[in-house]
Amino acid sequence: MLAIKLAFKNLLGAGLRTWLNVIVLSFAFVLIIFYNGMIDGWNRQARNDTQNWEIGSGQFWHPAYDRFDPYTIAESNAVISKDIQDLIDDDKLTPVLIRQATLYPQGRLQSVLIKGVDPNQKVLELPTADIQNSQNKYAAIIGKQMAKSTKLNVGDKVLMRWRDKNGTFDAHEIEIVSIFKCDVPTVDNGNIYLDIKTLQDMTTLQDQATMLVAHREYENTKLEGWEHKNLGFLLAEFDKIIESKKGSGLILQSILLILAMLAIFDTQVLSIFRRQKEIGTYIALGLTRAKVVGIFTVEGAAHSILAAIVGAIYGVPLFIYLSKNGIYYGTSAQDAGMNIPMAETLYPYYSVGLVITSIIIVVVAATIVSYLPARKISKMKPTQALKGKIQ
Amino acid sequence: MKKIAIAIFTSLTLSLTAQTADEILIKVDKNMSADNRIVESSMTDNRIVESSMTIHGKRNSRTMTSRSYSVGDKKSFTEYLSPAREKGTKMLKLEDKLWIYSPSTDRTIKISGHMLRQSVMGSDFSYEDMMDDRKLTDIYTATIINEEEIEGRKTKVLKLVAKVSDVAYHSRKVWIDTERFVPLKEELFAKSGQLLKRSTLSDVKKLQGKWFAMKIVYKDMLKQGKGTEMHISSIKFNQKIPSYIFTKAALKQ
Amino acid sequence: MISFLLKGILRDRSRSLLPVIVVSLGVFLTIVMSAWIKGIFSEVIDMNAKFTTGHVKVMTRVYAENSNQMPLDLALLGVNELKQNLEKDYTDMEWVCRINFGGLLDVPDKNGETRAQGPAAGKAIDFFNNPKEVERMNIVKSIVDGTIPKKPGEAIISHEFAEKFGLGLGQKVTLFGSTMNGSMLFKTFTVCGTIRFGVTMLDRGAILIDISDAQLALDMENGSTEMLGFFNDGEYDKLKATEVVDAFNTKYSKQNDEFSPQMFRLEQQAGLEEYLAMAENMGGIMITFFIIAMSIVLWNTGLLGGLRRYTEYGIRLALGEEKKHIYMTMIYEAILIGIIGSIIGTVLGLGMSYYLQEVGVDFSDITKNINMMIPPIYRAAIYPDLFYIGFIPGLVAMTLGNALVR
Incomplete structure (x- = not known):
């Protein structure tokens, strides 16, 4: 207790020097938390978006379906059973029927996936209701990116050719009734959304679906005849990206940490050098050397406590502001041609765990670098020290 | 490519061999098929067709020539004669199977599944277009819907609507010269009635007592471009075609 | 003092x-x-540049519009001359040709007939003469078994594909598809290496070959789907790139010729500007x-x-x-x-x-x-x-x- 009291007294007494160190340390704190918060925020946001727009709490696939192999699509559909229909009516699941088609915008040709969705669904954020608001049976919604690549606008009609379940060609104009903005590329790129009833008619696949998406609140992993795909599976590729981003952050954080530690180390070396009389006095007063080492170590480490406080003073409002208003990146990752979910504005997320971990790391590191120079004290001769003789 | 020629050819021919009341189709069928059914018991309606196909690409046009052997609708064998790059490439179709052989690599590749939907050598045909060997009369119901004149020839317009479900084109329209019993035009439609492909036949000649259109222009109506042209340079009927031709071993020879 | x-x-x-x-x-x-x-x-930026966009990229005008379909028939021709000119005009840049193509990988049995097949994405780069390209695409590190192609007729294929079809190093695989002219593409390669990119789509089926092999196989003599330009210092410089692009397009790109080359800056292609x-x-x-x-x-x-x-x-x-x-x-x-x-x-x-x-x-x-x-x-x-x-x-x-x- 004495050590801590003394430490803070000494620190505050040292004035400017202490505060300079504390500010540097607090920078390190804030930057480390900022960076991690950015990655965590991105992670949460991307998962959240992907869940809300595409995968809910998981998907149930037709056993033949493989999202990476378009050739499986033709064979991947099954009739929705009565039991499952009940779950759909309960908004616990929503069916999606997927088929391939060719679009002919302005005489060009483009392969697309048509996804039949339920206009009344409440499982996904897709604005499927827009489909229903149109009188046109072939009303379709597409994402912003898709609109860009096909040069289609709301109200445009475009010829689409597809095959029914028997392979018979069919073709019709579809009308784009709305364009949604979604930061999940797999929802947007190359996808056209139609009423599932329309698509079932178009392909003579009455009452069939390729997959069922579970509502975020609906936890179930077993449905007869369907294969459950959990979030780990569906988000595997994205998780890899986050992992690797975290890796790159490690270096950044280490450098920041070294910087802060450099400041403390420097200060410690000097205080021990300059305060030999004080050290001698402590020993003369009956403190063991270990205790004195303790006092100095605590003093050095206390920088980090002060830094946490100072960092909090300007960091907390900054973080609150950022997590409310986000960091505007100007362009979403998919606009930038990257196939990863990332929004234009990134909202950092600062978890308690992150803050506590950062504090612990900095405090521990600070304690270690404070201790290293302080060890010298244990070799000092108190008499010499009292005289202020350099040892 | 020859293969394609044959495919078009046979599909048209057969489409015209109507089964029901439709005399026209029957006559067309008679005109186009080989006479001598009695002679070859196992090999009826065989023919050797030499033709050239011109594909108009965006940048340039290519012409290739080929020779096709066929027996009935189920078996055909095509060998490319030119240009040098394609020379020796062979295609064998047996029932619903298709193999392609390339001499440069000495490989025989089976074309199946989704590959069948690909365009054949950049033309407006897909492999699948060549593969459907059922008689049109077996899969479509025909009715006469109109009479029109094409290039000064009187034609009857027949509408064929699919009566089975597993067809690529739900309906077709065929313009048939009612004197010569040769089709002059054909259009293929999607279920919705959207026109998908059109072939125009011209240069009708009498060969061994039968009328044939020697030029066919085939066009995918949804694609830009000038389509694919086919010229038949010779047709020989009732030739002795050794049966080993229709085996995979023949591909390598 | x-x-x-x-x-x-x-x-x-x-x-x-x-x-x-x-x-x-x-x-x-x-x-x-x-x-x-x-x-x-x-x-x-760097990843985009190295894998897809270059610091600048030249394509035909019409290829650029349809690039998501990878239309080989719209590829750039006369690339050797173009490359020479560019090398002369911009001495601090490196110019490389690449070809993107698609096809079917067909694994033969002992009679040379199809044993197994699967679709594949193809990429041809200059393996033989340009180690920098190999480095850029990070190929050596991504290789699971074997080496990069060292002589004509060698190819790297995705590891997953090789395992699935029991295809070992030294074995043959045929690339089937269509050439630039739409002719049939048949070319047998010897597997010299297997690779894993970590991108599921590519790992299902991919083939990497040398550009000279690709040009030969795809009827693209003196052609490529794209030509990428890289600043020699490896650093993307927007101002410099803009200059290069403007000068190039004024000199080479003709509004009325859809096959004339057009150059794009990195961000123009990927929407990376902001x-x-x-x-x-x-x-x-x-x-x-x-x-x-x-x-x-x-x-x-x-x-x-x-x-x-x-x-x-x-x-x-x-x-x-x-x-x-x-x-x-x-x-x-x-x-x-x-x-x-x-x-x-x-x-x-x-x-x-x-x-x-x-x-x-x-x-x-x-x-x-x-x-x-x-x-x-x-x-x-x-x-x-x-x-x-x-x-x-x-x-x-x-x-x-x-x-x-x-």
Whole structure:
């Protein structure tokens, strides 16, 4: 207790020097938390978006379906059973029927996936209701990116050719009734959304679906005849990206940490050098050397406590502001041609765990670098020290 | 490519061999098929067709020539004669199977599944277009819907609507010269009635007592471009075609 | 006087050693940190550039419009001449041809007939003559078995495909598809290596071959789907790229000829314009913060250096030395230490940054089981500012710290 009291007294007494160190340390704190918060925020946001727009709490696939192999699509559909229909009516699941088609915008040709969705669904954020608001049976919604690549606008009609379940060609104009903005590329790129009833008619696949998406609140992993795909599976590729981003952050954080530690180390070396009389006095007063080492170590480490406080003073409002208003990146990752979910504005997320971990790391590191120079004290001769003789 | 020629050819021919009341189709069928059914018991309606196909690409046009052997609708064998790059490439179709052989690599590749939907050598045909060997009369119901004149020839317009479900084109329209019993035009439609492909036949000649259109222009109506042209340079009927031709071993020879 | 002070600094270790070490370390950290931030922020750009967009890219006008369909028939022709011209016009850039194509990989049985087949994405680059291309695509590191193609007729295929179809090194696989003219593409390759990109789509089926093989097989003599330009220093420079693009398009691109070549800047292709600006700001902010922090540390060091020598100053004052003179010598000393430290720090920092740029830090142990197209290797990026940036904390802050000691 004495050590801590003394430490803070000494620190505050040292004035400017202490505060300079504390500010540097607090920078390190804030930057480390900022960076991690950015990655965590991105992670949460991307998962959240992907869940809300595409995968809910998981998907149930037709056993033949493989999202990476378009050739499986033709064979991947099954009739929705009565039991499952009940779950759909309960908004616990929503069916999606997927088929391939060719679009002919302005005489060009483009392969697309048509996804039949339920206009009344409440499982996904897709604005499927827009489909229903149109009188046109072939009303379709597409994402912003898709609109860009096909040069289609709301109200445009475009010829689409597809095959029914028997392979018979069919073709019709579809009308784009709305364009949604979604930061999940797999929802947007190359996808056209139609009423599932329309698509079932178009392909003579009455009452069939390729997959069922579970509502975020609906936890179930077993449905007869369907294969459950959990979030780990569906988000595997994205998780890899986050992992690797975290890796790159490690270096950044280490450098920041070294910087802060450099400041403390420097200060410690000097205080021990300059305060030999004080050290001698402590020993003369009956403190063991270990205790004195303790006092100095605590003093050095206390920088980090002060830094946490100072960092909090300007960091907390900054973080609150950022997590409310986000960091505007100007362009979403998919606009930038990257196939990863990332929004234009990134909202950092600062978890308690992150803050506590950062504090612990900095405090521990600070304690270690404070201790290293302080060890010298244990070799000092108190008499010499009292005289202020350099040892 | 020859293969394609044959495919078009046979599909048209057969489409015209109507089964029901439709005399026209029957006559067309008679005109186009080989006479001598009695002679070859196992090999009826065989023919050797030499033709050239011109594909108009965006940048340039290519012409290739080929020779096709066929027996009935189920078996055909095509060998490319030119240009040098394609020379020796062979295609064998047996029932619903298709193999392609390339001499440069000495490989025989089976074309199946989704590959069948690909365009054949950049033309407006897909492999699948060549593969459907059922008689049109077996899969479509025909009715006469109109009479029109094409290039000064009187034609009857027949509408064929699919009566089975597993067809690529739900309906077709065929313009048939009612004197010569040769089709002059054909259009293929999607279920919705959207026109998908059109072939125009011209240069009708009498060969061994039968009328044939020697030029066919085939066009995918949804694609830009000038389509694919086919010229038949010779047709020989009732030739002795050794049966080993229709085996995979023949591909390598 | 300077030489006197210098001697003092060199001989009195207590005066010099610690401050110089601290300043050097500080400057070193500043440089490495700046290079690192630059590196990770430009990683996206870099990855895009290396794999798809180049710093600039030439395609035919019509190919550019339809590039998502990979239409071989719309490819660029006369690339050899074009390349020669470009090399002449832009001596500080490297130009490379690549071909993207698709096809079917067909595995033969002993009779040369189809045993198995699957769709594949294909990419042809200059394996034989351009090790930089191999490096850019990070191929060597992504290879699971075998090597890169060394002679005509060799190909790398995706590891997953090879395993699924029991295809080993040295075995044959036929690429089937269509050539630039729409003719049938038949070309048998010997598998010389298998690769894993970490991108599921590509890992299902991919084939990498040398560009000369591709040109031959695809009827694309003297052609390629795209020609990529890279600045020799590896650094994307928007201004320079804009100049190059404008000059090129004025000279070569003809509005009425859809097959005339057109050049695009990196961001134009990938829509990276705003991201780039953002990354620059973000990186700038972080670096600024860091420099401020480091300045504080070194200022502090300066302060400490002064404090440490109160006794000495007392003696010197007692000896009759003028206050002002003492102060001046102290400042000069600080400047000298700052310069020495900054130089050492900058040199070491640049060295480290260079190492981090060339070798990178491999996180594959930490992030095991992760296979990314760009594996978890992160790199720093050296840029011109690094040569002076360290002097801000090293010299200015250090001197300031000493100056304020009074």
